[in-house]
Structures are given as C-alpha cells and as structure tokens.
Amino acid sequence: MRLVMKFGGTAVDSGKKIVHITNLIKSYHDKGNEIIGVFSAVSGITDEILNVSGYVLKRDKKKIKDFINKTRSIHVDIINGSIKNKTYKNKALQVVDVLLKEMENILNGLVLLTEVTEKALDHLLSFGERLLTPIISYSLLDKGIDSVYLTGQEVGILTDSKFGQARPLIDTTKIRVKYHIDPLLKENKIPVITGFIGADQNGNITTLGRSGSDYTATIIAVCIDADEVWLWTDVNGLMTADRRIVKEAKVLKEVSFAEAIELSLFGAKYMHPRALEPVMDTKIPIRIRNAFNLSNEGTIISKNPTKSSQKIVKAIIAIRNTALIDVSGGGMVGAPGTAAKIFDALARQSVNIMMISQSPSESSISMVVKKDDLDTAITTLDLTLLDKVIKNVRVNEDVAVIAVVGSGMRGIKGIAAKVFSSVSKKNINVIMIAQGSSELNLAFVVNNSDCEKAVRSLHEAFILTKINQDFA
Ligand code: ADP
Ligand code: ASP
Numbered sequence: 001m002r003l004v005m006k007f008g009g010t011a012v013d014s015g016k017k018i019v020h021i022t023n024l025i026k027s028y029h030d031k032g033n034e035i036i037g038v039f040s041a042v043s044g045i046t047d048e049i050l051n052v053s054g055y056v057l058k059r060d061k062k063k064i065k066d067f068i069n070k071t072r073s074i075h076v077d078i079i080n081g082s083i084k085n086k087t088y089k090n091k092a093l094q095v096v097d098v099l100l101k102e103m104e105n106i107l108n109g110l111v112l113l114t115e116v117t118e119k120a121l122d123h124l125l126s127f128g129e130r131l132l133t134p135i136i137s138y139s140l141l142d143k144g145i146d147s148v149y150l151t152g153q154e155v156g157i158l159t160d161s162k163f164g165q166a167r168p169l170i171d172t173t174k175i176r177v178k179y180h181i182d183p184l185l186k187e188n189k190i191p192v193i194t195g196f197i198g199a200d201q202n203g204n205i206t207t208l209g210r211s212g213s214d215y216t217a218t219i220i221a222v223c224i225d226a227d228e229v230w231l232w233t234d235v236n237g238l239m240t241a242d243r244r245i246v247k248e249a250k251v252l253k254e255v256s257f258a259e260a261i262e263l264s265l266f267g268a269k270y271m272h273p274r275a276l277e278p279v280m281d282t283k284i285p286i287r288i289r290n291a292f293n294l295s296n297e298g299t300i301i302s303k304n305p306t307k308s309s310q311k312i313v314k315a316i317i318a319i320r321n322t323a324l325i326d327v328s329g330g331g332m333v334g335a336p337g338t339a340a341k342i343f344d345a346l347a348r349q350s351v352n353i354m355m356i357s358q359s360p361s362e363s364s365i366s367m368v369v370k371k372d373d374l375d376t377a378i379t380t381l382d383l384t385l386l387d388k389v390i391k392n393v394r395v396n397e398d399v400a401v402i403a404v405v406g407s408g409m410r411g412i413k414g415i416a417a418k419v420f421s422s423v424s425k426k427n428i429n430v431i432m433i434a435q436g437s438s439e440l441n442l443a444f445v446v447n448n449s450d451c452e453k454a455v456r457s458l459h460e461a462f463i464l465t466k467i468n469q470d471f472a
C-alpha cells in the first residue's frame with residue numbers, strides 16, 4: 001500500500017518517542033508498503049514561535065535569545081535521544097544550528113523594524129516543522145532506511161498568498177508533488193515532509209492554518225494517489241464524547257467524511273477543519289491512530305462507511321468558552337438585509353459566528369461567538385449598528401454549545417424530542433436551538449454550568465457506551 005503517515009507534535013516531542021515512531025515506520029516499510037511521512041513541529045514549538053513574535057514587537061532581545069537557546073536544547077535533546085550513528089547525529093545537529101542561526105538573524109532583523117507582517121510570521125512559523133524533519137530523516141537513516149527530508153515548498157505545495165490560512169492551488173500542486181515524490185518512492189526512499197507549510201507563486205513561505213499538518217497529509221495523498229492517510233497521534237481516535245466529561249466515552253470505529261467535518265466544525269480539536277477537503281471526492285480513507293497503542297485500531301473516516309455504522313447518533317460535543325449575543329429592535333421586523341448587515345459587520349472584524357437563530361417575528365437574532373471574540377463583536381455592533389439597525393444588545397457571557405452529531409439522524413423522527421426530553425429531565429434550561437438542514441447535527445445552547453450534565457445525559461440517552469457493540 002501507498003500510505004501517507006502524519007505524526008502530530010505530541011507523537012514526536014522526545015528522542016524516545018522518535019525512536020518508537022521510526023521503528024513503527026520501519027515495520028510498515030519492511031512489509032512492503034510505500035511510506036510518505038508528514039510531520040508537525042515538536043509540540044508547543046508553534047505556540048512558542050507565536051510568542052516570540054510578540055517579543056519582537058517589544059524589542060525584547062533577551063527573550064528572543066532565550067527562545068533560541070531553549071529551542072536548540074529541545075532539539076539537541078531529541079537528536080541525542082534518537083540518533084546513534086555519529087555522522088548522522090552531527091549532520092542533524094548541523095542542520096538545526098544553521099536553521100536556528102537563520103531564525104535568530106531574521107528575528108533580530110524584525111526587531112529593527114519592530115514589525116512582524118503576516119508574511120514574516122509564516123516564514124518564522126515554518127522553522128518549527130523545518131527543525132524536526134531532518135531529525136526524523138536522520139533517525140530513519142540511523143535504522144538503515146533511506147530517507148530524504150523536504151519542506152512543503154520543496155515537495156511542490158503551491159498555495160495562494162493568504163498568509164496564515166493559505167489554500168493549495170491543487171492542480172499545479174498535483175503535478176509538482178508527484179514529480180518530486182514518485183522518483184523517491186521508486187528508489188525505496190522515505191520522503192519526510194514538513195506539515196503545515198507551502199509556498200506561494202512568488203516563492204514566499206505560507207502556512208495552512210493551525211493544525212495544518214493534517215491538511216498537508218491529505219493534499220499529498222491526493223497528489224500521489226495514496227491508498228490511505230494515517231494520522232498518528234497520542235489518543236485512540238475520535239470519541240463519542242470528551243473523556244474528561246464522560247469517562248466511559250468510546251472510540252468511534254467508523255465515521256463518514258460528512259460526520260467528521262461536522263465534528264471538526266463543532267470544535268472537536270482533532271483535525272484541521274479543511275483537512276478532509278482534498279480527499280472528499282476520492283476513495284482515500286483517513287485513519288486516526290494512537291502511535292503508542294497499536295492494539296487499538298483507531299477511527300477510520302471514509303466516504304462510504306459500512307451501513308451498520310451509520311447509526312443515529314455518533315457523538316456529543318461540548319464547546320465551552322462561548323458567549324451568546326442577542327440583538328433586537330422593532331426596526332428589524334420586515335427590514336430586508338438586517339441579518340446581512342450584522343453578519344457583514346462582524347465578519348469584517350474576523351468575528352466567527354458559530355450559531356445563529358432568528359425569531360420568526362424577526363425582532364431578534366441570537367448568535368453564539370467564541371468568548372475571545374466577544375469584546376470585538378460587541379464593540380463592532382455598538383459602533384456600527386446600534387440605534388441604526390438594532391436597538392438592544394444583550395449578552396450571556398457564560399454559555400456552552402452542545403452538539404449531537406451523526407448522519408443517521410437524517411429523516412429520523414423523534415431525535416429532537418429525545419434530546420430535549422433527556423436534558424429537561426436533568427432540569428437543564430435550553431437557551432437556543434439550531435439544526436442544520438443537513439440534519440447531521442442538532443445543536444443547542446445551555447448555561448456553561450449545565451454543560452457537563454447535558455453531555456452526560458445525552459451520552460446515556462443514546463447509549464453511546466455500547467456504540468461499538470452495535471456495529472457487530
Ligand atoms: P499536534 O496538534 O501537536 O500536531 P495532534 O494533532 O496529533 O498533534 O494532537 C494534539 C492533541 O490534540 C492530542 O494530544 C489530543 O489531546 C488532541 N486530539 C487529537 N486527536 C484527538 C481526538 N481524536 N480526540 C480528542 N482529542 C484529540
Ligand atoms: N505545528 C502546527 C501547529 O501547531 C501545525 C500542526 O501541528 O499540524 O498548528
């Protein structure tokens with residue numbers, strides 16, 4: 001099989017883990033599979049780079065130096081813990097030093113300008129992934145497996161110039177990636193590719209958005225007609241609920257692309273929200289597996305999961321740290337374009353609206369936003385629309401969105417009744433409700449203090465602890 005294997009930052013944050021995963025890659029390679037590796041940065045590094053760009057703006061050269069030293073020592077420890085052969089070890093150390101020197105020079109240059117543009121930030125962010133791939137490649141060589149490391153740019157991922165959220169220009173990318181990877185596979189080499197990054201038509205480094213390595217993996221997979229994409233991580237797969245809320249939550253064995261997108265839209269933090277786009281129209285399935293628990297087969301996400309797995313409800317998701325904004329005013333009634341004005345004003349300030357509901361009388365609209373966006377949202381509404389389009393803005397700062405997700409809900413009567421009778425039995429007040437017309441999800445808002453109770457009661461009502469037995 002031709003397998004694209006992506007390893008998340010948590011799977012590669014120590015020398016010991018890297019030894020483990022290079023052995024794992026070797027075992028699949030020895031069985032005759034073609035493997036293409038895609039790697040995130042060491043866990044935490046991307047966040048650190050984001051922090052360091054803040055030090056640039058404060059001209060804090062000491063913090064920048066500390067960052068470089070700390071990053072160096074993290075990677076040197078990983079090298080020492082994962083590569084035995086002296087030559088390979090020295091080569092890896094050398095690459096890390098060259099990259100860090102380059103990064104330090106850039107940072108100091110930016111201090112002079114006291115400015116970090118989006119373009120510069122993407123360039124900086126790329127160092128996270130670029131520091132790790134050579135280490136992985138030399139670790140594979142250390143085990144006698146021929147390997148080459150490449151950046152997203154080198155492998156041919158061409159994107160638009162939307163720094164921080166770039167999208168691949170897929171037709172050219174396909175030709176380029178195939179051109180670079182096919183010969184390597186023919187020579188029995190394992191390409192080790194940086195996740196998260198590409199380059200635009202002018203050769204500027206771009207990033208695909210946080211968690212972008214998942215996206216890189218699926219992009220590469222469609223380019224080279226891979227048989228499967230495996231996302232290796234440190235959890236067993238997609239779950240019926242967050243284990244911190246429902247201890248007995250189970251791993252979902254099969255999920256459809258549509259359901260997985262729904263799960264990611266509702267903030268299940270497991271994957272880049274656009275990661276499934278490239279494979280949606282293909283037969284390439286995605287597996288999510290725990291690199292440290294191979295006995296668990298994980299979750300398989302595919303276009304057409306088996307019929308028996310398409311049961312009613314798959315997962316109960318809770319999104320915390322959200323706030324509800326209610327805008328109202330008699331002037332909104334029968335005034336076309338009110339909603340558009342509101343959403344447009346918020347979109348201009350990059351406020352993402354997670355849920356919307358309008359009363360049939362049209363006199364009020366309720367919206368759920370992330371708490372981080374609340375300040376901006378309120379200020380924007382006050383400044384641009386208050387007393388013009390709307391009269392009142394009310395806020396409930398402490399709510400949670402609960403989403404019930406599963407494709408089997410489509411066209412089945414009584415799901416909503418079951419959901420709401422189950423939460424009302426627990427005395428939970430439902431503040432707002434929305435169901436998409438796809439009927440893949442039913443979402444509602446409760447007070448944050450009721451969140452865990454609501455998730456548990458629904459998990460129980462839909463007997464999700466038995467979900468895997470049902471598939472048998
Ligand atoms: P990174 O984001 O660092 O590249 P991963 O994407 O592999 O690494 O995962 C990071 C973290 O995201 C995991 O440690 C875990 O806490 C969470 N996570 C990943 N997949 C899932 C999942 N299927 N269900 C719940 N949490 C997940
Ligand atoms: N390192 C990047 C991030 O932290 C990309 C990824 O992990 O997939 O978002």
Ligand code: MG
Binds near residue numbers: 008211214270271272
């Ligand atoms: Mg991730």
